[in-house]
Structure formats: structure tokens, C-alpha cells
Amino acid sequence: MQFIDQAEIQVQAGDGGDGLVAFRREKYVPAGGPSGGNGGRGGSVILKAVENLQTLLDFRYNHLFKAENGKRGGPNNRTGASGNDRIIEVPCGTMVFDAETDEVLGDLVAPNQTLCVAQGGKGGLGNAHFLSNSNRAPEKALPGLPGESRFLRLELKLLAEVGIIGLPNAGKSTLIAAVSAARPKIADYPFTTLVPNLGVVRKPSGDGTVFADIPGLIEGAHLGIGLGHDFLRHVERTRLLLHLIDVTSEDPIANYQMIQDELQAYGRGLSDRPQILALNKLDALDKTGDDLEALTQKLEQLSHAPVFQISAATRLGLDALLNRIWQTLDSMETEGAGISVHQLE
Known part of the structure; x- marks a missing residue:
């Protein structure tokens, strides 16, 4: 289709x-x-x-x-x-x-x-x-x-509660395929995903939550580079952002900051949207344990939020990540901090 x-x-x-x-x-x-x-x-x-x-x-x-x-x-x-x-x-x-x-x-x-x-x-x-x-x-x-x-x-603009964002080839499609019945195209090269993919992830209570795999953003996306406007439009309605960072990349900190800068430059409240960070591709990591912990602590200091360590390909750490997502969504509903899709432009 x-x-x-x-x-x-x-x-x-x-x-x-x-x-x-x-x-x-x-x-x-x-x-x-x-x-x-x-x-x-x-x-x-x-x-x-x-x-x-x-x-x-x-x-x-x-x-x-x-x-x-x-x-x-x-x-x-x-x-x-x-x-x-x-x-x-x-x-x-x-x-x-x-x-x-x-x-x-x-x-x-x-x-x-x-x-x-x-x-x-x-x-x-x-x-x-x-x-x-x-x-x-x-x-x-x-x-x-x-x-x-x-x-x-x-x-x-897609209606989804959780938007999965990150640079190209960060593992977003692999993650949504691992936690839902969605079967997006997955390959080992950037921009494999050219259109957003939706997947329904079941909560422990049995209710379904819609996740959106937003195609990879690049520097200058807020200016339309790399179809940035087309991609960022679908992030606007999400209540919670799940930011995937490729732990095997040369500079994960710079990658994190670049995505934050693009959200800030695009505006419309995206930079203020609640985020959960996850370092992905632990199965392909050649860094030492000390390097991984130092990277995690640095990201936690920048984001002021806990950072999860996962491998979407092997499902390592996904249960803890999903539990945090459910807790965050529930607290947003309880506290009235959620953003209604009826209020978003």
C-alpha cells in the first residue's frame, strides 16, 4: 500500500x-x-x-x-x-x-x-x-x-500515543517489529523506512497502545531536508516520544543532541514532549562495560531522565522499557499531563 x-x-x-x-x-x-x-x-x-x-x-x-x-x-x-x-x-x-x-x-x-x-x-x-x-x-x-x-x-497526521524517533538505522523498525505485529522493511542501511509504520502493542491489562515508527530524521529536518517536514508532522500528535540511539555509532551524544535540536527548531511543542531514551544495539556493542555506563550517565545528565539499555534484535531489556512506557502513560493520564489529540494542530 x-x-x-x-x-x-x-x-x-x-x-x-x-x-x-x-x-x-x-x-x-x-x-x-x-x-x-x-x-x-x-x-x-x-x-x-x-x-x-x-x-x-x-x-x-x-x-x-x-x-x-x-x-x-x-x-x-x-x-x-x-x-x-x-x-x-x-x-x-x-x-x-x-x-x-x-x-x-x-x-x-x-x-x-x-x-x-x-x-x-x-x-x-x-x-x-x-x-x-x-x-x-x-x-x-x-x-x-x-x-x-x-x-x-x-x-x-498519524494518531499514535508513542512515537519512536532517532537517526536513520537506529533500529526503530526492528523495535516496532519486536513489540507488535507490524512488519516494516528492515535492512542494514540508512533510510530503509520511507513512510511511518504503525503497530499496536498490548499492555499487561490487555489494552492496545499505538506506536508509530517515524522514519529517520537527519540534520536540517526542520527545514525539510530529508523529507523532514513529512516525518516531523507525524510526531506532533504523539503523547510520548521514545528516542532510540545507536550505541554502536561514533558519537551517540552528538546524535542525541542533533535530534533534540531538530525538535526544538521545528517547534509546535515537540521539544517539550515527554521522552524516554534507549541505547539500542547492545548485541553489536564492542565497547567495554565501563564505556557503556559512562555513556549512559552522560545521557542521563543531559536528558534528566533514566536511559535504558536494550537490543531490539534480541529483545534484551524490552520488558523494562515497555514497563516504563506504561507507567509514564498512566501517570500522564492520572495527572492530566497528557496531550489530547483533539488539542494538537
């Missing part, structure tokens, strides 16, 4: 139906009077969040969505039929922008949540509406109003 997380579309609501000029023509009714009905309302364009979609791929080739026009008014004061609304299904987590003004129109995060993005035009008035004591035979009717037209930009 191809992962598409941005799309631009045009939506066109239906026009209102025209009002009708008509007069009653019935036997034994010599002064029937005006009987033209009003036009029907045009259909609106409505976005609806659904759970069975994960990408915006459906909008890559289909860019124009129109609702049905309202019908013309009928004789005998009959109102024309309203046009059918156009319902467009989008994945949960889709933000909707006006592409011309960059205004945020809505954020669809909950299943079945809807957003009207283009209002249908009002139907025109028939001549029966203009009947008065001074005008007993009006020959005036109004046309229907045009429906709204808009250019929209859709951005999908």
Missing part, C-alpha cells in the same frame, strides 16, 4: 434550484393565483473520518468532488428536491486547510466525525412567495444561489 499523507482537492457544493413562475389553471377556479414553488437547496460537501483508511491515496488522482444541484421548483407550490450531499471519507487524523488562505477548517480525529467544507446554495423563491395585496399576480421568481467552491489541502 502506498502511503500518501498530503493531498489537494477542489470541492464544489451544489447550486440551489431556481424558483418557478406558474399560475393555477383549474376548472371552476377562475382566480387561481400564483402557484410557482421554491427551488430545492443544493447539496453540501462533507468530509467524514473513517477508521478503515490509513492514507490519502484516494485523492492522488481524483481532485474534484461535486455535490448535486437542487431541483427547480414545481407548480402547485411544490418545492424542488434538495440535492444530495457529497460525503468524502478521509482517514482519522486528517487536518483540513483552505489551500488559498491556509486557514485551518477542521481536524478530523474521531471515527465518524464530520466537517462541512462547502455549503450548498439556497433555492430560489417561486412567484407564489411574492403574492401580496398589491400584487395579486406576481410574475417574479428568483434563481437559486450558487454553492460554495473551495480548494482544500488535506494533511494526515
